[in-house]
Amino acid sequence: TTVTDVAGVFHLNISNKVRALQFSYIGLEEQLVPVGNKTSFSVTLHASNKNxxxxxxxxxxxxxxxxxxxxxxxxxxxxxxxxxxxxxxxxxxxxxxxxxxxxxxxxxxxxxxxxxxxxxxxxxxxxxxxxxxxxxxxxxxxxxxxxxxxxxxxxxxxxxxxxxxxxxxxxxxxxxxxxxxxxxxxxxxxxxxxKKGKAGRVKVTYDGWVGQVKAYGLPQMLNADQYIAFKSQAVANNPTLNNVTFNYAKDKNGNNVNTKWFDYIYRTGTSHSHNLSISGGSDATTYYLSGGFTKQEGIIRRNDFSRANILTNIDSRVNKWLTIGGKVSYSDEQNLSAASSGSLPGEAFNTVGLGRIGEVLPSILPAYNNDGSYNINGASIGYANITGTAISYYNPVPILDLSRSNNEVSHLQSNVYAQIKPLSWITLKSIYAVDNLWVDVDNFSTPITGDGYAATGSASSILGKYKEWVWTNTAQFDHTFGDDHNFTLLVGNEQTRRTSEGYGLNRTTLSDPAYTEIQAGFTINNYTGLQLGQNYLLSTFGRLNYNYAHKYYLVGTLRQDEYSAFGKKKGIFGGGSVGWEVAQEDFWKNSGIGHIFNSFKIRGSYGKVGNNGGISDFAPYSLYGSGVYGGLATLSFPLGSVGNPIIQWETSTQTDVGFNVGILHDRITGQFAYYNNNINHLILAVSQAPSTGLPTAPNLNIGSMYNRGIEATINAVPVQKKDFTWTTSFNVTYNENKVTGLAPGLTAVQTGTSGLETVNQTKVGYSEGYLWVVRTAGVDPGTGKRIFVNSANTKVYFNLLGSPQYTTDAAGTVKYVSPTGATSISQAADAVMYKNALPRYVGGWSNNFAYKGFSLDVLLTYQAGFYVYYGTNAGLHDQRFWNNAADVLTDAWSAKSTNNAKYAKPIFGDNVSNGSTLPLDINVFKGDFIKLRNVTLSYTVPPVVMQRIGLTSARVYISGQNLGISTKYPGPDPEVSSNGNSNGGQGVDRNTVANARTFLVGLNVGF
Amino acid sequence: CQRSDLYPVPQTSVADVSAFSTAGRIQSQVLSLYGALKAGGFYGGRYLISGDIKADNFINEQSNNVTGYDVWQELPTNSSTMVLNFWSAAYLTINDCNLFIDGMNASGSTVVGSTLAGNYIAEAKLIRALSYYSLLQYYALPYANGNGVNKGLPLRLHGIKSGGYSLLARSPVDSVYLQIISDLNDAEAGLPISNGSAYNNVTRAHRNTAIALKTRVYLTMQNYNSVITEANKIVSASAPFTSPSGVTFALQSEITKVFAPPYTTSESIFSLPMSATTGDNPGTQNQLGFYFSPSKAAGGTGNGEYSLNASGVIADPNWLATDRRWAFIASSAGGKKWLNKYPAPSPYTDYPIVIRYSEVLLSLAEARVRSTSTVDPQAVALLNAVRHRSDAATTYTVASFASATSLINAILEERNIEFLGEGLRNNDMMRLLLPLPTHGNIPQKNPGDGGYIWPISATELNLNTLCTDN
The missing domain is CATH 2.170.130.10 (TonB-dependent receptor, plug domain)
Structure with missing residues (x-):
């Protein structure tokens, strides 16, 4: 430890093994001073040119x-x-x-x-x-x-x-x-x-960690006692189903069965990761070689991910004018699962869906019979002592034990390039890249129960092959005219070719129940997973950068793309931008403000870009597809698709204005931007009346919407002491999405959740995928009936047992007739555009606290201004045999407690009142959250210590993810999407397995 | 660069412009019309299944709306799976027929020659007629209600290949029937007398198929004289009843043979072939056997979706225990009874029956009684032919019936037993404006009650604003 005097002079005792001293200060450029035999040094740190x-x-x-x-x-x-x-x-x-x-x-x-x-x-x-x-x-x-x-x-x-x-x-x-x-x-x-190698000493590093993952926020379900009491009351409330009875099952010790289904489905998973790299090189040639392996267990039993990968990067300057290099990366990933989690897009209502089944199955059903065999009844679970009602859900235990649904991805990403500089200001580059991806699928459904039961066992194997090559040729000219006119011109040409092919075998009816492999004996053989596609993108592009004295910047970009999957092949895109570095102006430099703001750049850009992601390879063509009729070939339009010969790009016209600032030698920096993105020619599958008999909805370039917003980032170093530094970075984005046009005659685009429920509707004047639900007005205190609100704001009382079921009076005598003559509440007639599903505010706040060798990283993330449809909640309060969340005991209407009931009077068989058949507003909640996304505490061993044991560096850390969440959302986690990446299906939490909480310890060592 | 790659040629399908370019493609298209008809949402399963579960003989076991719980409750909504899927499956078939007829008229006829083209177009018309007829049974009030003055269906007679044709109002019920009859008359005139083999005669239409379907359509319209006229073309005057010309129809002496491989008996007028190949069977949750047969654990091959209603037709004391048709009834533990008419296991390759000869016989019998209001001797003979081949202990004679009404009731009773699980029950009650009886805890539905007929597909109402709901 040392301090400087007023002149900045200081003394330091060092070991004679030390070869160099490193000087650094925030905002100033780091310097490495060789010690040699000298004992005194004069060191001047210069303003950082880092930026x-x-x-x-x-x-x-x-x-x-x-x-x-x-x-x-x-x-x-x-x-x-x-x-x-x-x-x-x-x-x-x-x-x-x-x-x-x-x-x-x-x-x-x-x-x-x-x-x-x-x-x-x-x-x-x-x-x-x-x-x-x-x-x-x-x-x-x-x-x-x-x-x-x-x-x-x-x-x-x-x-x-x-x-x-x-x-x-x-x-x-x-x-x-x-x-x-x-x-x-x-x-x-x-x-x-x-990563690429750097000239100098060979660097070998090892990074590794090991950790645990756990589920959090699972709902509290009714235990066996509560289930029997509550469901029996519900049956008592429904005289038409008085044959339904619930009684305890006994385990082999004679105790009442009280199954905690989550314990069979979830687990504490273990994960680990290891990465070893070697890099280095000479002035002419640099290399980086790494190998990694990770195995990560998910929170659901048998849901695992593992990856083994290698990467090599080599760059070699052959001579003054020629550089060649390339990359080879190969990775093999195992994505493993036993059965549907119910969480991927399209799975929400899967009978086996593991996210759901633990909530649906009554706690009085055992997983095993007392003889140790699985409790099953054909495809579904055995009913034990439940009578009078069928239980069509599966016992997840045999399926988790015996079935599998795995895929393995083998992925090669590689490229080679040559770069020629015939003159110092001309750079010619050609790069040829290959990206090949193979997906190998291995499915097996046990014949014992579940999905494979009817087929007496089913296996399928599919191979998908995806190949891409890209050849890019560019020429770049860098020249400065006079002293201050700096030009860079880039022109290029690129071809991208992708092909895809898939085929597979599906075999059913096992010859022997012990078989589990597709190569074994099955009696029925079929194809599956057939796929064939190709596309080609041919592009020419150019970009001109100009700046005057590093004060005024101009950039212009132009690109022409021709794409095989469009009818109108050709599209021209481009943009221009300007920037003004005010801080380089003399008036600024010389003013007082110039001492505070070392940089102040105003910038703006405008341009038009396109979107082709996900368009079908043969979109322009109307196609007749092939099928079979009793083994004979058929050809028909219903098996084909409707094309659009003039289909073309979706286009985004974007404006962006903003400024970047650097304050106090960049001790504080900030970026601010306003953007306006008008999207036109949105491709919409414009549904036609089913009576037209079209096999698919024709795609038209017809919709429009915009995204407008403001984003800001502030980075700062609030504390900069000798031993303690706090750096922080905060960012926020406000985005407003609004749909401004659909097709004539197309008033709304609905996005269903797994084909059974639709809660997202996209409509002009609203943000995309707005939650579209039926409103309620609570539960009638006198009768316990759910009160719906129809489209005309009339209260409608529902009684499952009533005749009529829907009435406008609580007593149930006045039959409800809607303005259009309907006698029941329906989503089509009565749902309203209710709440926004897209977050308006997203951002994060990261902090690093460094004290000597210790470092604490804390990252908070947040999203706000959106709502989530907690569809799972409907299931949790469904009055069929389904188990319920424990809050029904306090929050459902009962004769004793009548006011402010959240849930209707429990009547066995009622799947309407709490939202199973109609999406209801009671299951829509604010999604706003702040999450403690990541906390990492690390310690870097002092280099002196490391050198003694022959290592160059070592760092150990402990880290946790998703440690805490602040939200009013009642489900496990409002950061969720049952429909995955679906554009119009966001904000849905339907039977989805929530995110994991993880802890890990890790180590980085440099040799 | 490879500019030709900008214009890829699909290798797994045929561009619409070349669909009629060869005789082979045209022939494949004809078969596709049948393929559309046998889709899982249509005659491949769900249409026939609805015909039974909507009525009184079955009890829902799984409370699953995807497999028709709401249909069974007679409370389907506009967006019920069954309501949506059947509507679209039928119209997909209709458009397939329309496109084919248009294409043949435009260019296809010259490719295959006028004779074959005539045959093909006749097949398309028959399938179009059958599709419209089937839709009418669920989405429109029966013809008997005001002789077809009520709202029928959007009547589409030209092929649609692109967007912009959604709007079309519903034609009245009688107009749709008029079109059906016209199509079937054209089919009768244009179809070949025979398709050669038993398999081809059962799985593709010939002249007598069109005639047989007309007996069904006219019976539904309560046009009994026309039923008699048509039936007489394919039913001999006296027992053993058989078709005098064209493909020979006759009852099988053993009923179970009709439902067993090769499914191509002389009784099978029109059935839809199934095989284990993917796409050549009904598909998940569409299969007759999946719905009606109990689970493997209970000795069946299905999923036990619907058991037999203990107070439905199986309670009929006149259905004697020695009747061969009890062979179709299975029992499981606890005495629950199930229909096992479609026992082929997954992937459920039993051929669904569109129409078989005993229906023609019973329709003729009913028409004769109703048109004469007497205990018509031929009607008794026809009824007896169907009853006696399965129930050797019973022989009906004119003396068995006190009145025309009791004979009619016996014929209806016979249909109920004979066609259990064949999708006719709902239609038989609707055409006579009979109430749908109570079953399980589901109350009786009278004509005019909500749920007596289905609401129109919600998607149709959304996108075709000229189409109005029931």
């Missing part, structure tokens, strides 16, 4: 951060590698303004909902374009590549990128930054840069 030298990745190149005129956020890879995530996007939550990340469920490797500046489409993808080391990557869920779920395990192809291998992530949000990707840029572009 000048720091680069961000932009399309087809890099740019100095100071010259950027667009909205780009950079996230360091190191922020992500120490969390138990499967793919990097999950780690981006709260780290960048304008970016919304929502974990859809607790199922391993499900892609998160990923939005940049709002939801930008209705029928196409709203997922950003992900460019990995210059090559556009596959996104989506390859467990569901053609809209048909292959297994119950998700397969996010971005999980092939080991977060430990990521150097940086640059998120481009406005047209200045994205227009170079033209037809694919409307959802933002995310650039992933993997």
């Amino acid at each position: 000048l030298s720091e680069v961000v990745v932009v399309g087809y190149g890099t740019q100095r951060k100071t010259e950027v005129t667009g909205s780009i956020t950079t996230v360091k890879g190191s922020a992500l590698s120490e969390t138990p995530i499967q793919s990097f996007e999950s780690g981006l939550a709260g780290r960048s303004a304008g970016v919304q990340i929502t974990q859809a469920s607790g199922v391993a490797n499900e892609p998160p909902v990923f939005r940049v500046r709002g939801t930008n489409s209705i029928s196409l993808s709203s997922y950003p374009l992900i460019v990995v080391d210059g090559v556009p990557s596959y996104t989506g869920d390859f467990n569901n590549p053609a809209g048909t779920e292959l297994t119950s395990a998700s397969a996010n192809p971005l999980a092939s990128i080991n977060p430990s291998d990521i150097e940086s992530i640059d998120i481009a949000k406005d047209p200045a930054a994205t227009a170079i990707y033209g037809s694919r840029a409307a959802n933002g572009v995310v650039f992933i840069t993997t």
Whole structure:
């Protein structure tokens, strides 16, 4: 420890083994001073040129951060590698303004909902374009590549990128930054840069962690005593079903069965990850080689993710004018599950859905019979001592034990490039990339019970092959005319070819009940998973950057894309932007404000970009499909699809204005932006009346909507002491989404949840996927009847046993007749556009507290201004044999407690009053939350100590994710999406397994 | 660059412009019309299933709306699965027929020649007629209610391949029947006398198929004279009843043979073939056997969705225990009874029957009694033919019936026993404006009650604003 005198002189005793001293101060450039034999030094730290030298990745190149005129956020890879995530996007939550990340469920490797500046489409993808080391990557869920779920395990192809291998992530949000990707840029572009070697000493590092995951916020269910008492009362309230009885089952010790189904479904999972890398190189050649392995158990039994991957990056400057290099990355991921979690898109109402079945099954049903066999009754669970009502749900235990629904992804991402500099200001580059992804599916449904029962066992294996090659050729000219006219011109050409192929075998009726493999004996053989596709994107693009004296910046971008899947092949996109670095002006520099603000850049951009994500490969064509009739070939339009010969891009016209500031040598920096994104030519599958007999809804470029918002980021170093530093970064985004046009005659687009329930409706004048539910007016204190409110604001009382069932008086005598003559409440007639499902505010607040070798990172994330339909809650209060949440004991109407009941008088068989058959407002809740997303405490062992044991660095840490949540939402977690990435189906929590809470300890060692 | 890749040619389907380019494609299209008819949401299963569970002979066991709980309760809503799916499956079939007829008229006829084209178009018309007829039985008031003056169906007679044609009002019931009759008359004229093999005669329409369907349609319209006229073309004057010309129809001596492989007996006028190949069977939760047969644990092959109502037709004392048709009834522990007419296990390859000869015989019998209001001897003979082949202990004679009414009741009773689980029960009550009797805890539905007929598909109402609800 030492202190300086007034002149800045200080003394320091060092060991003779020390070869260099490192001097650093915030805002000033770090210096490494060799010790040698000297004993005194004069060190002057200069104002940091860091911002000048720091680069961000932009399309087809890099740019100095100071010259950027667009909205780009950079996230360091190191922020992500120490969390138990499967793919990097999950780690981006709260780290960048304008970016919304929502974990859809607790199922391993499900892609998160990923939005940049709002939801930008209705029928196409709203997922950003992900460019990995210059090559556009596959996104989506390859467990569901053609809209048909292959297994119950998700397969996010971005999980092939080991977060430990990521150097940086640059998120481009406005047209200045994205227009170079033209037809694919409307959802933002995310650039992933993997680690490369640096000239110098060979660096070997090991990163590893081990941790545990747990479910949280599971509802409290009725135990056996409560179930029998409560359900018996419900039966007593329903004389027409007096044959229904509930009695205890006895276990083999003669005790009453009281099954806690969650204990069979959930677990505390163990996860670990290991990554070893070696990097280094000479001045001419650098390399990075890494290998990683991770195995992560989900919170549901038998839902696992594992990845084994290797990455090599090599760059070699052959001579003054030639550089060659490339990358090979191979990853193998196992996405494993036993059966449907009920949480992936389309699964919400699966009979086996594990998120739901633990809530539905009565606690008086045992998992096993007393002889140790499974308690089953054909496909479904055995009824034990329940009579008079059928139970069509499965016993999850044999299915969790015996079935499987797995997929394995093998993913090769590689490229080679050559770069030639014939003159110092000309750079020619050619890069050829291959991205091949294979999905290998392995399903087996046990014949004993459940889904495989009727078919006496079923197995399917499917292979999906996805191949991409990209060939990009660019020429870049950098020249300065005079002293101050700096030009950079980029021109390029790119071809992207993708093909897909899938085929599979489905076999049913096992020859021997002991068989579990598809190669074994089955008697019925069929095809499954057939798929064949191809597309081709041919592009030409150019970008001109000009700046005058690093004060005034101009950027213009133009791109022409031709895409095979459109009828109108050609599209032209582009954008322009301007920037003014006010702080470089003399009047600013010389004024008092110049001493405070070291940078003040005003910028603006305008451009038009497109979206083609998810369009069918053959969208222009009307097709007749093939089928069979008694084994003979058929050909027909109903088996085909309706095409649109003039279908074209969705377009986004975007405006972005903002400013960046740097205060006190960048001790405080900030970015502020306003954006306005008008989206036109939205492709809508314009449903036609079913009586037209069209097999699919024709796609038209017809809708429009906008996203407008403000985003702000403030980074600061509030405390900068010798031993203690606090750095903090806060960001907030306000986004307003509004649909401004659908098709003539198309008043609403409805997005169903798994085909059985529709709570999202997209309508002009509202944000996309607005919650559309029937209103209620509580429970009648006198009778315990649910009171609905119809479209004309009339109160309608419901009594399951009444004749009529729907009345306008509490006594149940005046039959309800709606203005259109209906005698019941229906969603079509009576639901209203109720609440917004898209978060208006998203953001995060990250903090780092560093004290000597200790470092504490705390990340809070939040979303606000939205509502969630907690559909699970309807099931939790369904008055069939379903088990109920324990709050029915206090909150359901009963003769003793009548006022302010939340739930109607329990009448056995009533699945209407609490929301099972009609989505109701009582199950819509505010989703606003603040989450303690990540807390990491680490200790870096002093280098002196490390050197003694021959290591260069070591760091140990403990970390926790999702440790706390502040919300009024009654379900496990308002950060949820039963419909996954669906544009119009957000804000639904229907039988979904919630996110996990994790703890881990980790270690980084450098050799 | 590879500019040709910008214009990919689909390798797994045929562009609409080339659908009529070869005789093979046209032939495949004809078969696709039958394929559409046998979709799981239509004659492949659910249409027939609805015909029984909507009425009185079955008890719902699973309380699952996806498998028709609401239909069984007679409380389906506009957005009930059954209401939506049947509507769209039938119209998908109709559009397939319309597109085919248009395409044949435009270019297809010259590809296959006028004779074959005539046959094909006749097949399309028969299927279109059957589809409209089937829709009418659920979504419109019966013809008998005001002789068809009520709202019928959007009547679409031209193929639709693109958007913009949603709006079309419902034509009156009688107009739709007029079209059905016209199509069936055209079919009778245009269809071949025979398709050659027993398999082809059962799985594809020929002249006598059209005639048989007309007996059903006219019976529904209560046009009994026309039933007699049509039936006489395919029913001989006296027993053993058989069709005098064209493909020979006759009752099987053993009823169970009709429901067993190869499913192509002379009694089977029109059935839809199934096989284990994916797409060639009804598909999940559509299969007759899945609904009616008890679970494996209970000795069946299905899911036990519906058991037999103990106070339904199986309680009929006149259905003697020695009747062969009891072979279709299975019992499980606790005395619950199930219909096991479709015992083929998953993937449920039993052929659903569109129409069989005993229906023609009983329809003719009923028409004769109703048109003459007498105990018509031929009617008795026809009834006896159906009863006696399964129930050797019973022989009906004219003396068995005190009045025309008692004969009619016996014929209706016979239909109830004979066609249990074949989708005719609902239609038989609707055409006579009979109430749907109570079953389980579901009260009786009278004509005019909500739920007596189905509401119109919610999707149709949303998108076709000219179409109004029931």
